[in-house]
Amino acid sequence: MALPFDQLDGVIWYDGHFVPWKDAKVHVLTHGLHYGSCVFEGQRAYGGVVFKQTEHHERLHNSAEILGFKLPYSVDELNRACEELLVRMGLVDAYVRPVAWRGSEMMGVSAQSNTIHVAIAAWQWPSYFKPEERARGIRLDIAEYRRPDPATAPSKSKAAGLYMICTISKHAAENKGYADALMWDYEGYVAEATGANVFFVQNGKLHTPLADRFLNGITRQTVLDLARRRGIEVIERRIKPEELSGFTECFLTGTAAEVTPVSEVGPYTFKPGEITLGLMNDYFAEVQPKRAAAE
């Protein structure tokens, strides 16, 4: 059994200071824990450099603003904190997790005067899905929960509370032997997986759901650019579940998932093909630090 995450060694950047890993704690009476007033980011460092770090920290700021709070650290300060953290932790290829939450001054729904806390942790984390499953394409269940209507929840924020239905859906999928679950949106169109966006291929063209009602992933945007650079036509649109029978390839994109081929979504089957594998390679090249490319 691996050590739990709160028992690892090293340091965590916590409210502007580096503290020993095991001391980076919160009190049980923390607003973020009780009411979900918490936002976070997931970043990956390749060769010691976080890919699109500024975009991630801008999104963290934006996620907090959507929840009605302001981070006490600028994007530049967060960038520098991450960079120093990786050096102090001696990490080169790593996952980086910034998180921001409302503290303990008020413990009701209202939390107008609560202190905003920010922490950043980093650890080694090679592949989100099992490498052998990833190579042949992962199997996805279809989630019972749907992505919420933007009129019902702050769907553009990477807010911790939105992951409640993701964990339920992922657990249900895993219990049935699947790697993850694909979720529909509130109108029943294809949306995204529990922690990644989704793409399909049909007749050499890339189709992906319009990201106007869930997270428009940084990896999604990168892959759209890479596809256009390859001259692949990209169609962002509403996709009905029954259309899945007409697609030949399917893959997920996300900071953790990177580009992961999918072989099944419920009753629909796909085969990782030229476009998926090409974009997997392009993405891998794209995330490498630019100084390495120049050497």
Ligand SMILES: Cc1ncc(COP(=O)(O)O)c(C=O)c1O
């Ligand atoms: C629900 C959800 N959708 C999409 C993504 C992909 O976003 P990104 O590519 O910015 O990591 C993530 C991961 O952050 C996610 O958790």
